[in-house]
Amino acid sequence: MTSIILRTAARYLFPVIILFSVYALLRGHNDPGGGFVGGLAAASAYVLYALAYDVKAARRLLKVDSLSLIGWGLFIALAGGMVSMFTGRPFLSGEWGKITVSQDWVIKIGTPLIFDIGVYLVVLGVTLTILMALSDVREDGEERS
Amino acid sequence: MLYAVISGFIAAACLPGLRRLLGERATLVAALAPLSLTVWFAMQFAAATSGTPVESTLPWLAGLDLHLAFRLDGLALLFALLISGIGTLVVLYSHGYLHGHPQQHWFVMYTLMFMASMLGVVLADNILLLFIFWELTSFTSYLMIGFNHEEEKSRKAALQALLVTGFGGLFLLAGLLLAGQAAGTTSLSGLIAARDVITTHPHYPVMLGLVLVGAFTKSAQVPFHFWLPNAMQAPTPASAYLHSSTMVKAGVYLLARLNPGMGGTEPWLLYVTGFGAVTLLTGAVMAAGQVYLKRLLAYTTVAALGAMVMAIGLGTEKAAKAMVVFLFAHACYKAALFLVAGAIDHETGEKNVTKLGGLFRPMPVTGAAALVAALSMAGVPLAFGFIGKELLYAAIFDHPVLLAIAVASSAFFLLVAFQTGIRPFLAATKATPRTPHEPPWTMVAGPLALGLVTLAGGMAPGWTADVLAGAAAASMLGRGVDLHLHLWHGVTRELIASGITLAAGMVVTVLAGWWLTAGGRLAGLARLGPERGYDLALRGLVGFATLQTRALQSGSLRRYLLIVVLTVSALFVISFARAELALSFTGLTPLTVPMALLCGVVIFAAVSATVSASRLGAVAAMGVVGFSVALIFIFFGAPDLAMTQLVVETLSVVLLVSAFYYLPPFARRSTWRGRARDLTVSVFAGAVMTLLVLLAAGEQIEEPISGYFAETSVPLGHGRNIVNVILVDYRALDTLGEITVLAVAGLGSLALLRLRATRKREDAS
Numbered sequence: 001m002t003s004i005i006l007r008t009a010a011r012y013l014f015p016v017i018i019l020f021s022v023y024a025l026l027r028g029h030n031d032p033g034g035g036f037v038g039g040l041a042a043a044s045a046y047v048l049y050a051l052a053y054d055v056k057a058a059r060r061l062l063k064v065d066s067l068s069l070i071g072w073g074l075f076i077a078l079a080g081g082m083v084s085m086f087t088g089r090p091f092l093s094g095e096w097g098k099i100t101v102s103q104d105w106v107i108k109i110g111t112p113l114i115f116d117i118g119v120y121l122v123v124l125g126v127t128l129t130i131l132m133a134l135s136d137v138r139e140d141g142e143e144r145s
Numbered sequence: 146m147l148y149a150v151i152s153g154f155i156a157a158a159c160l161p162g163l164r165r166l167l168g169e170r171a172t173l174v175a176a177l178a179p180l181s182l183t184v185w186f187a188m189q190f191a192a193a194t195s196g197t198p199v200e201s202t203l204p205w206l207a208g209l210d211l212h213l214a215f216r217l218d219g220l221a222l223l224f225a226l227l228i229s230g231i232g233t234l235v236v237l238y239s240h241g242y243l244h245g246h247p248q249q250h251w252f253v254m255y256t257l258m259f260m261a262s263m264l265g266v267v268l269a270d271n272i273l274l275l276f277i278f279w280e281l282t283s284f285t286s287y288l289m290i291g292f293n294h295e296e297e298k299s300r301k302a303a304l305q306a307l308l309v310t311g312f313g314g315l316f317l318l319a320g321l322l323l324a325g326q327a328a329g330t331t332s333l334s335g336l337i338a339a340r341d342v343i344t345t346h347p348h349y350p351v352m353l354g355l356v357l358v359g360a361f362t363k364s365a366q367v368p369f370h371f372w373l374p375n376a377m378q379a380p381t382p383a384s385a386y387l388h389s390s391t392m393v394k395a396g397v398y399l400l401a402r403l404n405p406g407m408g409g410t411e412p413w414l415l416y417v418t419g420f421g422a423v424t425l426l427t428g429a430v431m432a433a434g435q436v437y438l439k440r441l442l443a444y445t446t447v448a449a450l451g452a453m454v455m456a457i458g459l460g461t462e463k464a465a466k467a468m469v470v471f472l473f474a475h476a477c478y479k480a481a482l483f484l485v486a487g488a489i490d491h492e493t494g495e496k497n498v499t500k501l502g503g504l505f506r507p508m509p510v511t512g513a514a515a516l517v518a519a520l521s522m523a524g525v526p527l528a529f530g531f532i533g534k535e536l537l538y539a540a541i542f543d544h545p546v547l548l549a550i551a552v553a554s555s556a557f558f559l560l561v562a563f564q565t566g567i568r569p570f571l572a573a574t575k576a577t578p579r580t581p582h583e584p585p586w587t588m589v590a591g592p593l594a595l596g597l598v599t600l601a602g603g604m605a606p607g608w609t610a611d612v613l614a615g616a617a618a619a620s621m622l623g624r625g626v627d628l629h630l631h632l633w634h635g636v637t638r639e640l641i642a643s644g645i646t647l648a649a650g651m652v653v654t655v656l657a658g659w660w661l662t663a664g665g666r667l668a669g670l671a672r673l674g675p676e677r678g679y680d681l682a683l684r685g686l687v688g689f690a691t692l693q694t695r696a697l698q699s700g701s702l703r704r705y706l707l708i709v710v711l712t713v714s715a716l717f718v719i720s721f722a723r724a725e726l727a728l729s730f731t732g733l734t735p736l737t738v739p740m741a742l743l744c745g746v747v748i749f750a751a752v753s754a755t756v757s758a759s760r761l762g763a764v765a766a767m768g769v770v771g772f773s774v775a776l777i778f779i780f781f782g783a784p785d786l787a788m789t790q791l792v793v794e795t796l797s798v799v800l801l802v803s804a805f806y807y808l809p810p811f812a813r814r815s816t817w818r819g820r821a822r823d824l825t826v827s828v829f830a831g832a833v834m835t836l837l838v839l840l841a842a843g844e845q846i847e848e849p850i851s852g853y854f855a856e857t858s859v860p861l862g863h864g865r866n867i868v869n870v871i872l873v874d875y876r877a878l879d880t881l882g883e884i885t886v887l888a889v890a891g892l893g894s895l896a897l898l899r900l901r902a903t904r905k906r907e908d909a910s
Binding site for chain 2: 024028030031032033034035036037040041043044051067070071073077078081091092096108110113115118119123126127129130131133134135136
């Protein structure tokens with residue numbers, strides 16, 4: 001499908017959707033959002049790009065192998081959980097810290113955010129793995145025939 | 146002490162890295178691990194053999210009463226020294242034996258892991274911990290036996306060993322748990338102290354039976370003995386370590402350890418002594434007919450284990466002393482003989498004793514060590530085995546049947562000792578595939594060291610073994626024991642019995658040829674024995690599994706769905722019928738017009754998806770259903786769910802359309818009968834689900850936990866979005882599990898899709 005409208009739209013929408021997915025990830029703790037939605041939204045950005053161009057272009061855009069995303073996601077999630085073991089509490093306890101930017105602006109950072117980032121990466125990785133693998137074989141078949 | 150046990154695992158983990166640094170010499174360096182352990186245990190000698198054993202406890206799983214409790218007393222020390230000492234020699238030997246083998250370091254890794262597991266077994270003071278290490282020894286020995294995994298015989302033998310000992314392991318667990326419950330503790334020493342409670346418990350026979358099955362499978366007692374000779378497929382260092390000096394002795398260790406706690410009763414006496422004696426005789430007789438070096442040694446190991454079990458059964462002070470010394474001597478000479486057998490095979494390429502001879506000249510050091518070991522096995526004075534045999538006779542002298550069995554079996558031992566340790570070296574030279582010469586020092590060190598210990602034990606037994614064996618016997622009896630070993634007691638009745646044995650043995654040896662032919666005929670009988678039972682059981686299991694898989698896992702996705710949906714619905718119906726729950730319509734929210742319209746849309750879309758004639762139409766209808774569900778979520782104030790549902794639905798549509806590529810161009814519509822069946826099942830499932838939701842809404846068993854979450858979400862969870870806080874904080878472990886499952890699903894899908902792609906490519910080319 002080589003529609004110029006879709007291609008242009010995909011090119012401009014892609015960064016917007018990615019930005020939205022990161023936004024959803026970061027706001028998840030206090031407002032609707034979270035790692036799962038973020039990961040899925042980011043995946044749909046790549047899928048849109050793949051539909052507009054082709055899977056190879058989407059892979060190039062991703063730069064890393066989707067499988068690495070899965071591995072890194074799991075690792076980061078586990079690492080987030082292990083932080084609490086160093087403070088003597090059980091695995092996966094939430095440890096929180098504060099960053100005071102200014103008098104009214106205090107940012108709270110905690111290990112659940114690290115965990116959520118891990119979830120985000122895994123969801124992104126798995127969705128892209130499955131969808132790109134499906135499309136891959138289809139495109140190979142079409143090239144041959 | 147925990148580190149002493151785990152060090153084997155750590156060393157094994159370091160080995161691949163070491164190999165990259167040092168190449169093949171890494172396995173040589175690896176021998177330092179067991180060596181240091183031997184030294185460490187030797188340093189604990191004074192402490193462990195005094196009245197109060199060395200203990201160490203680390204809490205682990207308090208909820209299961211499973212703690213890392215270790216206890217080093219006399220019996221444990223004897224075993225630990227044997228395990229680590231012979232382990233050192235075996236690792237050294239493996240370095241030479243597997244020289245040039247690409248997976249040499251793997252074997253040494255397995256050996257180190259096994260050593261650690263075995264140490265865990267003998268040092269554990271918690272019955273659950275003991276079981277864990279018990280199973281670990283089965284597992285690591287499986288890896289060692291199946292080392293030559295390209296040969297089917299090796300794989301089968303390894304599997305057989307694993308299944309038989311694993312099967313026994315389950316029985317052991319049950320028995321230990323029952324005993325632990327009766328005694329009220331999972332501590333092994335506590336269990337032993339609770340002797341009165343256990344032996345008078347109404348379930349005592351069951352406990353005893355279960356534990357005995359576990360011990361007998363591990364120590365190859367009749368009828369579970371058949372796996373041991375078959376395990377000779379393992380490389381020789383494995384056989385030397387596992388099947389002569391350590392793993393098979395685990396059952397013996399267990400029985401000795403449990404003796405003060407569960408022994409001394411009539412059933413114990415009857416069964417343990419009985420099975421032991423039968424095993425002794427069976428092993429000895431079957432050994433006589435073998436011609437292959439390792440099988441000769443394997444069957445006599447079975448017999449020796451039988452002798453040890455028999456002695457434990459008797460449980461007298463003399464029997465305890467005999468068992469301990471016999472064990473010590475046997476480990477030394479058997480390991481030595483196995484190592485020598487491996488050296489002979491390595492150097493000459495020949496395994497058949499009838500075709501070996503005159504090896505003393507090319508291999509003098511090995512030959513000398515072999516000679517000493519053979520003399521020990523035959524029970525000739527000045528070798529340690531003689532002392533062990535004497536003590537055994539002393540223990541059973543008042544039981545004429547046992548004595549007769551022992552004397553007869555020992556005569557056969559002499560035959561085997563001759564065949565394996567004397568004949569290959571001192572008989573007339575015969576031609577062998579390879580020209581023999583002295584094996585490398587790593588392979589000679591083992592038999593030599595063991596030979597020296599045997600000589601020391603034989604000539605100065607008191608100095609060698611008094612304290613150690615005495616302490617071990619004390620652990621076995623649960624009270625102090627004074628052991629004084631001498632070489633010469635005067636002309637006692639035991640000495641006469643030994644003399645008769647030697648004479649009988651020599652007669653048997655002279656008639657060796659006769660035994661070999663008789664052995665051939667006996668082997669035919671063995672085919673009807675317990676091994677056949679194992680074969681039949683295994684084949685039956687595999688057959689049943691095939692049948693069941695063919696019925697349930699036919700490969701048709703529709704069939705899977707049908708089975709799953711039907712089963713789940715049926716289960717629900719059954720539990721409804723038994724639970725007598727009340728159906729209530731009172732707690733339901735009232736139906737508004739927008740909601741009714743939305744439901745109408747969902748129903749319409751669902752129905753059109755099923756009756757649609759075009760694939761794309763069906764997918765579009767499914768998409769409508771999904772988006773409407775998202776709307777329902779929004780109606781009920783669940784923005785997270787709605788967002789996720791929307792994105793998922795989008796991606797699902799893309800996925801389904803991508804999957805269209807794989808479907809055949811012309812659709813095969815189902816028959817009328819098929820449609821009727823599908824309709825019935827779906828209506829049934831839908832009704833069941835509706836019922837389930839109505840019942841769940843009506844029942845309030847406990848306070849809903851949402852209250853707790855709402856209260857603590859901000860103060861404890863630092864977040865206002867309760868759903869997200871639940872996902873990543875309250876129930877983070879669940880989420881971790883979910884993403885792991887996702888990852889596995891992703892990998893699986895990728896593998897399946899790639900597989901199909903390669904197959905297509907292969908078909909096309």
